Amino acid sequence: xxxxxxxxxxxETGQKRVRVYxxxxxxxxxxxxxxxxxxxxYPTYYVPLTDVRADLDPNGITEHSPSRGDATGYDVMVxxxxxxxxxLRYLDSxxxxxxxxxxxxxxxxxxxxxxxxxxxxxxDPYSRVDILGSSRHVRVEIDGVTVADSxxxxxxxxxxLPARYYLPLTDVRxxxxxxxxxxxxxxxxxxADYWNVRVGDTEHADIVWIYRTPLPESQKVxxxxxxxxxxxxxxxxxxxxxxxxxxFG
Numbered sequence: 215x216x217x218x219x220x221x222x223x224x225x226e227t228g229q230k231r232v233r234v235y236x237x238x239x240x241x242x243x244x245x246x247x248x249x250x251x252x253x254x255x256y257p258t259y260y261v262p263l264t265d266v267r268a269d270l271d272p273n274g275i276t277e278h279s280p281s282r283g284d285a286t287g288y289d290v291m292v293x294x295x296x297x298x299x300x301x302l303r304y305l306d307s308x309x310x311x312x313x314x315x316x317x318x319x320x321x322x323x324x325x326x327x328x329x330x331x332x333x334x335x336x337x338d339p340y341s342r343v344d345i346l347g348s349s350r351h352v353r354v355e356i357d358g359v360t361v362a363d364s365x366x367x368x369x370x371x372x373x374x375l376p377a378r379y380y381l382p383l384t385d386v387r388x389x390x391x392x393x394x395x396x397x398x399x400x401x402x403x404x405x406a407d408y409w410n411v412r413v414g415d416t417e418h419a420d421i422v423w424i425y426r427t428p429l430p431e432s433q434k435v436x437x438x439x440x441x442x443x444x445x446x447x448x449x450x451x452x453x454x455x456x457x458x459x460x461x462f463g
Contacts, residue, residue: 223252234324236323256338259318261316262315270290270291285304301319344371345371350369361387404432407423
């Protein structure tokens with residue numbers, strides 16, 4: 215593992231086979247993927263140039279990163295298909311590992327770790343998700359109004375984030391919730407749908423979410439509602455919890 219002191223960027227070689235496809239055509243296949251923490255919260259994949267099977271066509275675009283250096287942009291071409299601006303190379307990076315690697319855009323391709331598809335970003339090898347059934351009493355207030363009250367939460371513990379309390383819908387004031395058009399995706403849990411909550415004359419947007427069909431490792435939260443700890447008052451066994459400070463606050 216290396217670390218750049220200015221940007222504190224970690225780089226390490228992953229242990230999973232990683233394959234990248236563009237509409238079914240193989241773009242890259244590597245047993246030596248690089249995990250690069252461009253931001254502190256999760257890594258992205260870089261692929262050794264020798265493991266890229268597609269052609270890279272320089273497109274004249276350049277980008278600069280204080281920690282990674284200057285990048286040259288490329289379009290990716292494979293068997294008559296083209297992904298414009300979907301690759302970057304840091305040819306003169308101060309991080310030596312990146313000089314012979316290609317950053318392929320996660321959103322432009324279909325990614326697989328071993329034989330399982332990856333969504334949003336690579337799973338962080340230092341992050342873990344545990345979901346435990348509990349009989350603790352969870353009560354949720356918004357603007358002084360109880361909007362959920364449950365003695366059967368599923369508590370989700372994820373490295374680096376506060377515990378999240380997933381509650382049966384029968385324990386939630388569904389009459390106060392209206393469906394939102396917002397959807398987000400998580401590489402550990404899947405795709406979440408959101409609700410707004412109206413209390414009195416105030417609507418609190420996107421403050422509750424649900425994973426209706428979560429990924430296999432997160433099946434225990436399927437069909438349960440979760441409120442942002444950062445935006446509501448949560449009482450755990452009668453004790454009001456401090457609102458955590460996170461990027462989601």
